[in-house]
Amino acid sequence: MDMGRLAIACAAQHHLPPESTMRPDLSQETKDLLRRAVHVVRAASPADVAPSTAREYRRVADRIFARRRPDGSFPPLEQLTDSRAYYAQLRSAWSRHAHGELVEAISALRPPVPDADVRERLSRVRLWLAQAEAYPISRASDPLTERPGDRAPSRLTQRLASEGSRAAESRSKRRFLASLPHDWLDVLWGAAVAADHRHLDAIAVLICTGARPVEVGAGVLVERDGAGGLAFSIPGAKVGEIEGQPWRRLRVAAGQGAAAHLSRLTAGGPVLVTGPAPATLSTAIADLAGWRWSRRVSAYDIRHQRAADARNAFPGDVAACARWLGHAADTTLRYYGRLPRRAGCAGPVPLGAEAPRPVRRHLTAKRPELVAELG
Incomplete structure (x- = not known):
């Protein structure tokens, strides 16, 4: 089924057969099955995805479907x-x-359905209801979280536990950020240097600025600022008539690590650093x-x-933090994590x-103090 049709079907509840249309000769067990199926579909709230993502989801679903067992069931995804x-x-x-x-x-x-076809169509409902209940859309973005009452932990979760690792408690970047060690950016940079990574310059820009991968891919001009620091001129992304910043210029201390690498790189003058495709850089x-x-x-x-880090470097200056991220409004800052000020700057x-x-x-x-200030 096309992914777009799912969102439409779930949103338009009248597209599903109401209980009043159920055949009167169906058993109570079958009626309960159908009520449960309708409830599962109506409870789903799939977010819209880009056409390219929908096509990729379709290809992935086809690969899973090809693993269908002789009895018609599917193997648990954890086994794949x-x-x-x-x-x-x-x-x-x-x-x-x-x-x-x-x-x-x-x-x-939906009536009319020939009696000879009812059993086969009910079997199809049972098959896909089992899959929809096992993998509800509301939890698709949080696949590795185990909750009380869930089925037994997956093989993946068990393997991580045996290795002394654990699944993340949340896919939230804000919560994950708080769990990372203070020097994780230095550790990451050290790994990039040790590997002599071919995208080393782009990774350095990313670590220094936190620019979007697509912005790094478009090219960031790096130069010394004349005061011992570095300046980055970044083209804006997600820019609309009033949304986003068309460009921004960030300054950081040269210091050590990634910044020191870029300081050496720009010893002879400004350098335009470009990166690979966003997915490649993230990988x-x-x-x-x-x-x-x-x-x-x-x-x-x-x-x-x-x-x-910007929040800690510019305490109380919300506008500076927004400019650092390339935002034209301070409201979007709420989507980003905070760290205790005593933690200092990690990069x-x-x-x-x-x-x-x-x-x-x-x-x-x-x-009210802001209203008074701007009033």
Whole structure:
């Protein structure tokens, strides 16, 4: 089933057969089955995905479908991979596919249905209801969390436990950030240097600025600022008529690690550093980090870390933090993590951030001092 149709079918509840249309000669057990199936579909709330993501989900679902057993059942997804990242993709794709198939299976029971076809169509409902209940959409984005009452821990979870590792308690980057050691960016940079990574310069820019991977891919101009620090001119992404910053100029202390590397690189003058495709850069970060921490890290984990560093470097200056991230409003800061100020700065110390657009302030009744200040 096309992924777009699932969202439409779940949103338009009247597309599903109401209880009043159930055949009167169905057994109570079958009626309960159908009520449960309708409830599962209506409880699903799939978010819209890009067409390219929908196509990739379809390809993944087809690969799972090809593993169907002779008795018609499917193997647990945990048995198909030991990779956390691929398991998350399997679950996201399969949960959407299962709910889509369940929608079609329920719809196929609308009267009139020939008596000879009812048993076969009910079997299809049972099959996809089992899959939809095993992999609900509401938990597809949090696939590795074990909750009380869940089925037995997966082989992947058991293996991690035996190795002394553990599954992340949450996929939230903010919570994950708080679990990382203070020097994790230095550890990551050390791994990149030891590997003599081919994207070493792009990784250094990412660690220094927390820029979006797509911004690094477009090219970041790096130069010395004349005061012993580094300046980064970054083209904006996610820029609209009033949203986002078309460009921003960030300054950091040269210091050690990634910043020192870029300081040496720019000894002869400004250098334009470009990176690979965002997915390639994020994969490189994950591979360098390996399984040192509770889950693999990504390029956006670095962005969240640098957002926290900016908060600590510019205490109370919300506009400076927003400019650092390339935002034109302070409201989006709430999506980024914080770290205790006593933790200091985990990466190259932010010194300043400039951008062409003023940062819009979010006024609420809970911030009367801000209203008075701007009034």
